[in-house]
Amino acid sequence: MRQVLTLIADPAVFTLDDAVAKQARAALADLGAQTAPADWLVPSIACDIGFDGLNDDQAQAAVAKALAGMPVDIVAQPVEGRRKSVLVADMESTIIQQEMLDELGDLVGARDRIAAITHRAMNGEIDFKGALRERVALLAGLDAGVLTQMIGRITYMPGAATLIATLKKHGVYCALVSGGFKTFTAHVREQLGFDEDQANDLIVEGGKLAGTVFEPILDKDAKHQALIRITAAKRVPVAASITVGDGANDLPMLMAAGMGVAYHAKPSVAAQARARIDHGDLTALLYIQGYRAEEIVVA
Structure with a gap:
């Protein structure tokens, strides 16, 4: 995958889990993106979701809408030069x-x-x-x-x-x-x-x-x-x-x-x-x- 979307939580107030990551993947897939399973950088705090087929702004906006109300930061970017x-x-x-x-x-x-x-x-x-x-x-x-x-x-x-x-x-x-x-x-x-x-x-x-x-x-x-x-x-x-x-x-x-x-x-x-x-x-x-x-x- 050439792009990556990272989900980041404040561990003091929220726990990231596979269910949240699946919601994010589904939001990307709904717009036609190919996605990879969540890759956990730090369990419960941060994970990567690789994707292709959308630009960064589209990906961030889609996932932000899907996770609205959750205290989760969302950053999409190219993998190269990260x-x-x-x-x-x-x-x-x-x-x-x-x-x-x-x-x-x-x-x-x-x-x-x-x-x-x-x-x-x-x-x-x-x-x-x-x-x-x-x-x-x-x-x-x-x-x-x-x-x-x-x-x-x-x-x-x-x-x-x-x-x-x-x-x-x-x-x-x-x-x-x-x-x-x-x-x-x-x-x-x-x-x-x-x-x-x-x-x-x-x-x-x-x-x-x-x-x-x-x-x-x-x-x-x-x-x-x-x-x-x-x-x-x-x-x-x-x-x-x-x-x-x-x-x-x-x-x-x-x-x-x-x-x-x-x-x-x-x-x-x-x-x-x-x-x-x-x-x-x-x-x-x-x-x-x-x-x-x-x-x-x-x-």
Whole structure:
């Protein structure tokens, strides 16, 4: 079979079984596709269904309709080139559970105001650069030491450590590219084992946050350029990359990559990305690439 459709469940809330896989196969067959029996990547969590005779969008739409109401993610793609050699990941609300500017807003009594701007920027409603400058300005006068203190608030998305550990074991180059701040990306890179990190830098004057950020600001175009730079440096085509993010500033890199994954993303992002994970954890990125239970490093 030249195409493969992967079903992925969140093991905390739903168990995949043969009955669900048969429903998916039947939906494909009803449209005239040839299908293969379910190939279980991880029992009860993820399986592949090989198929021919439909394009990816047709297959995903048919199975999504058949499994409507089930907390199951569905990704269809060609079998060839499925495993990628480069990962470029957003950090906030993707690899970690926080938006760190929102957390910093707590310290100046402006969390709700900053969070509202963050939400609008991540949904593509307002310009990211302007939104970043506006939020950072509210932090002026804070002791620069609060950045290190805020590291203690970082918690990782379920599956993040396993994702990076597994990819690294299999020789994948992993980059963290964030519109957030270097203090936090450097910590996450070191803790999880990313190969590199790229982010914005806050300006500090006299030990205090100046309320400004060094230019140029790393935004959606910079993330896209990072993807191009990294794949060129590794001497692999952009098609050999997988990217993941949740916000509008991730869209260019999601659209350019061989596989761009919208992870629990804002509606405008989920609607445009090549693949979307609405239910599973970050190990879903392993199943999308066909990793099996015995290949996964549990971290």
